Amino acid sequence: MPQTPKPLSPGLKIALEYGPLIVFFLAFMVMRDRMVTLGGREYGGFIVATMVFVPVLALSNLLMWRLTGKLSVMQLLTLVLVVTFGGLTVWLNDERFFKMKPTFIYAIFAGILGLGLALRRNWLELVMGEVLPMRHEGWMKLTQRLALLFLGLAVANEVVWRTMTDTAWVNFKTFGLPIIMFVFFMANARLFSHYGTDRQD
Template sequence: MRTIDPKLKALLEYGPLVVFFVAFLLLKEHTITLMGTDYSGVVGATLVFVPVLVLCTAAQWALTGTLSVMQMLTLVLVVVFGGLSIWLNDPRFFKMKPTIIYAIFAGLLALGLALGRNWLELVMNAALPLTHRGWRLLTIRLIWFFVALAALNEVLRRATDPGGFMGLVLSDQAWVNFKTFGILAATFLFFIANGPLFARHALPRDGD
């Protein structure tokens, strides 16, 4: 695995999300026409987002020689569900993507624990040495965190449908804000909140 400048890495990872947000802001009151089909709002922004994500992921693979499981799974789901939203001109498919991806992550981590294999520990232990109990506790918390994100996305995306969901009615802007900033902020707060766990269960690195 080759390393790249952290600023470039951040640009390749978060740039497509920023592009999606900006594209939505520009298109939510307008439409773009391609091959006789009018696209607006979330679908129009998805039309911009999908190729940008593909290009950025390809660039990261070319520069580093590797991609994480999360990156590959995200790319596949974005292409599939984003493609369905564009093909059918229906934003619901793209809005389902966070629900599905976080449900998959929760399911995989839970399956690993059930099989006695902590896959999170196997993948990340070299970068973040923790005790086995520490990894188990972090994995259990991550499972519930992913379940909560999947459930919250499902509520928010259904609330943007005509008629809302269980009395809750939201605009597409609310869902886009959640996808662009809400998930990132929640993830940041999750790891900040687990600082005491890292402190209690950290293992010394070589030379420390």
């Protein structure tokens, strides 16, 4: 009988989830003012950082899957879009594709959550219900708020990459987006407490 994979320690989980992003940030900061010639083509620091980020993220997801036996829908979708847009960025030597990637990710998730609400199916509850026990009304409110947040983040990403410098966008992606998500869930602590349940009813 196969062994059930052990849950990851908090430190290892954080390292696997945010490590690739930190690697991207460090690679960009080191290479942002440099040009690298590979295969007869010149690449700027942003493209080089993308070359580093894509395989590191793939390796991180592989390790996550080997250690836990599963990947979330968001992790799989993110990996597919990173490989797709990262590949286009390197292949066409055009950083705009990689910068658009968060827009597509957040827009897709906003659309999925919005469609679920329209169909009266709370997919967020189905995915996270065991991790965060909460009454159905609470999940409906959280889903509405999260859909709006994802939509707002998609718009914010478009504004930042189209109007600001590469460094500003990298800082926004590396630090701004995770901080916004953290603040969002902290701001909803009262909702979790009010609608929380141990599922023993």
